[in-house]
Amino acid sequence: MSRTLPFAFLFLFLLIAPMAQSYEISENFWESGSATFHVGISGNSPSGESWKSAFTRAMDSWSDATAFQFFAVDDYIDPCNDRGNDLFGDDITGIDFTSTICGTEFNENVLAVTLTAGVCINTECTGGFFISDADIVFNEAEPWDVYTGPLRFDNTIDFQRVALHELGHALGLNHEEDEVAIMQALVTDFDILQQDDINGANFIYGSESSQSTVHGIDVILPQNSSLSGPSNSLNFSGNLSSSDAKFDNKFLDLYQYTFENDSEVDIQLDSSELNPFLYLARISSTQDILADWLFTDDNSGSGTNARVTADIQAGTYWIGVSSGSDNEEGSYSVSLDSSSSGQENTFAKVPSGFGLDVEINPNPNISGGLSQVDFVFEGKFIDLYQFDVINPTNLRIDLRSSEFDTHLMLVDVLPGNVLGNIFLQNDDVTDGNSDSRLEQTLQQGTYWIGVTSFSNGEVGDYSITSTVIIP
Ligand SMILES: [Zn+2]
Known part of the structure; x- marks a missing residue:
């Protein structure tokens, strides 16, 4: 034409x-x-x-x-x-x-x-x-x-x-x-x-924020870091150099991505200048690595290149680029393909013993909604999410909604599924704002985040963001 x-x-x-x-x-x-x-x-x-x-x-x-x-x-x-x-x-x-x-x-x-x-x-x-x-x-x-x-x-x-x-x-x-x-x-x-x-x-x-982590390593958070499927592809390149963080005597670059749904991923790390080593590691609400979701590879790609293929649960992950030998430097490229079959995740729900289920969801970012089918606690609908703290962490939790006046709770769960006190609750970050925030140093243990409303019977979508605060 x-x-x-x-x-x-x-x-x-x-x-x-x-x-x-x-x-x-x-x-x-x-x-x-x-x-x-x-x-x-x-x-x-x-x-x-x-x-x-x-x-x-x-x-x-x-x-x-x-x-x-x-x-x-x-x-x-x-x-x-x-x-x-x-x-x-x-x-x-x-x-x-x-x-x-x-x-x-x-x-x-x-x-x-x-x-x-x-x-x-x-x-x-x-x-x-x-x-x-x-x-x-x-x-x-x-x-x-x-x-x-x-x-x-x-x-x-x-x-x-x-x-x-x-x-x-x-x-x-x-x-x-x-x-x-x-x-x-x-x-x-x-x-x-x-x-x-x-x-x-x-x-x-885009907001390539370098953020100090609990491991003392900077993490690159690309602006479009949320992969919602059903299929996503991305390619990026970088450079290992002596100005990078060191882990186990090798330089390390970390990139953070969130998979919205359970996904199949295929990540290839190629370099003609060094022997690349690839990590895929899920992180928790407190930015600790979850050992059940840690994948590493040295040479599964072509030549000495690295490749990880895996079925992973929805969550936030770090893609780590490092080298096979100590102190290697040079450029590399990463290609990631992911696919998800639907708006699905497989977070386990466990009965709490208090008549309502708790979702085991250790993600730093959680999206959810209060609805009529939720458990009712003192006249209000409530969702509960469980996460573990591995090392003492100063954690800030933000609960945001444009659809209802949020009420955020944090509960420590004692051995035997016994509730500790609801030792923090917060409504309204500032007057007239429907968002809620808590900030607290948490000791090792198991915690529940509770999402509910200020008034009885409120419903609507919300999001939770957990941020580790470095003193
Ligand atoms: Zn051109």
């Missing part, structure tokens, strides 16, 4: 691209999570809008939808400054229509090219680079315009969707082959960012 034209992207450093089924990230990123583009090109499109304003709108699309921020400066900078003869640019971003890629011919059907440059992250330059410059050249021989909707039969090219694509390269994304995405190599009828594009940018830049 309509022609498709390839985009192109020049890498100035070695690119390691893992096999992938969803968004593709390069190893390169802006350390600041932002980039300032000089957008001062002159001229208007045939339909009347200035190129500058269409380009700026493309920048805003990324800034609005993702954790990455583009800023516009209304100055003209030649994108080819210091770009000829393999020079790495001038560290000032520029855009323009050009007849060549800064001296190199455009290949046939290439619409635009993004040239990036930066500083290697490690001394061997094996783990990508901090981007310091990104310049975009648009092939001036193409018939450009600005429009929305399907590609036109007359072959005019929509400048804005091409700008969206090139800006994706500029922030560190590679081509996406399998999912609907602006980052597909060919221009298509899609004229706005797709979910896969947004997930990719947020994977690189």
Whole structure:
């Protein structure tokens, strides 16, 4: 129906691209999570809008939808400054229509090219680079315009969707082959960012919070870390280096994901630079590892690569990347495929001896609902969740609902299923707020979280989040 034209992207450093089924990230990123583009090109499109304003709108699309921020400066900078003869640019971003890629011919059907440059992250330059410059050249021989909707039969090219694509390269994304995405190599009828594009940018830049754990190791929490099925695929890469935490004399990176349902998982950890060692470990409400749900592998993948396939219970897990021998460093890639058969979990329920069941659910994140079928305690519906504390832990528990006025209880359960005191209860974090919070140092033992309402007979959905507070 309509022609498709390839985009192109020049890498100035070695690119390691893992096999992938969803968004593709390069190893390169802006350390600041932002980039300032000089957008001062002159001229208007045939339909009347200035190129500058269409380009700026493309920048805003990324800034609005993702954790990455583009800023516009209304100055003209030649994108080819210091770009000829393999020079790495001038560290000032520029855009323009050009007849060549800064001296190199455009290949046939290439619409635009993004040239990036930066500083290697490690001394061997094996783990990508901090981007310091990104310049975009648009092939001036193409018939450009600005429009929305399907590609036109007359072959005019929509400048804005091409700008969206090139800006994706500029922030560190590679081509996406399998999912609907602006980052597909060919221009298509899609004229706005797709979910896969947004997930990719947020994977690189989104609230990648480094959090000290009870084990003294930082955990990376990707922004889209909740996998709800029925099938999920993700690919990411990283680098083991001497700045990482050390565990058992080996460097260790940890990534946290939550599987909403019982799942089958297949995780492959590949590296050409080290002998990779893979962990999959479930963590509890208190961020302790649950030994029943700990999987490790050294060499089940191809060559010396590592692979874990397992049926796992719904819950929060750490994917740990380490090495087979002490002190190994280098880049690696992780690919994860998971599938779940439905909205199912197999948490055991045990009768409490008080006429109501307790769900054994040690997850740091729990979603639930009060309903008419729940047990009634003093006129109010109640749900109970059981977890264990392995080491004394200062734990904060948040109970949130937009549908009813929550009431949160924490109970210590003594040997023989005898209740200790309901020693904490809290209603309303602040006046007029229906959420509840408890914070308490808990000794080793078994505990129940009780979710109920302030008034009799209230029902509705809620969520519980447990956070370990480091003094
Ligand atoms: Zn491209």
